[in-house]
Amino acid sequence: MEELMAANWFDKLDEELIRELLDNETFLSESTSISEPEADQQANSVTKHHVNSNVCNDVGLLKTFGKDGTNDRDTLPTRISILEKGLNKMDHKYTLKIKSSGNALSDDGYKWRKYGQKSIKHSPYPRSYFRCTNPRCAAKKQVERCSSEPDTLIITYEGLHLHYTSHFFSTQTDDFHPPAKKLKKTTAETQNTGSESKPQAHKCSPTDPTLPNPTTFGSDQNPFEGASARGLLEDVVPLNVLKPSVNTISNSSSSTSSYPSSPPSSSSSCLTWSPNPKFCSFDVSPTSTTTLM
């Protein structure tokens, strides 16, 4: 029951958040300031920039400049319009449709390792499978092209980037409790598997995804050592859901307000995407309706 409520709540926030993020220029500017090339750094910035930044990093629409020398803050897309429906969420998977004229794929803020590629039946284009390079991170994403529109990339994110989670927890550690036990199927399993390992992780107490000090971010390892145990989507969501009190949408202003917790972030954290103005522009194709659980 709680989960249900949580789900709804989460869903709303999520959509709202996404919408704001995507359409909020402020957000863009903000994110711009966080032009860390590496994911870890992003995480770092997150801890420094506070909510807004969090959102940026989290939802992933973070811009990663300078990665390939394209530090075009100037060329920032004056506007990135994404229809709310361009981002779909189903079963803890987020599908993002993006119009890309270049290899936007490589612009992701996180480092991904391709672990597979499959040709899809009804599509002339193959689907690529990526995993976060961090061994403790179970974040995954699938990338494929729309058969009808080669320009359109369909990216499906699954799982949560521990990079972010860690941060998240670190900022709310106090309130965080094992309620997060509600692991879910797919993701949960995967993640568990991922974190399964290392006794080290255990050290940090599985119950207490308490992560390492946020300030310790930066290195791919530290942060995850502790968060690995959990700190995944499943954990975050319920967690926050359970404590919406934090600031259940205190519509103070923008993203900040709609960022009561990271439910949205939790799952979206892996949505890290760097819409490099030069390469891609978000497109929206109202596909299926967003559904959660």
Added chain:
DNA sequence: CGAATTTGACCGGCGC
């Protein structure tokens, strides 16, 4: 030489 990518095989789930 090490790391990353490619590619085909294998496995599990789902629909018929």
Added chain:
DNA sequence: GCGCCGGTCAAATTCG
């Protein structure tokens, strides 16, 4: 029960 399809694994290959 069988076949199809998607997802993952792992060996081979390529690249830096």
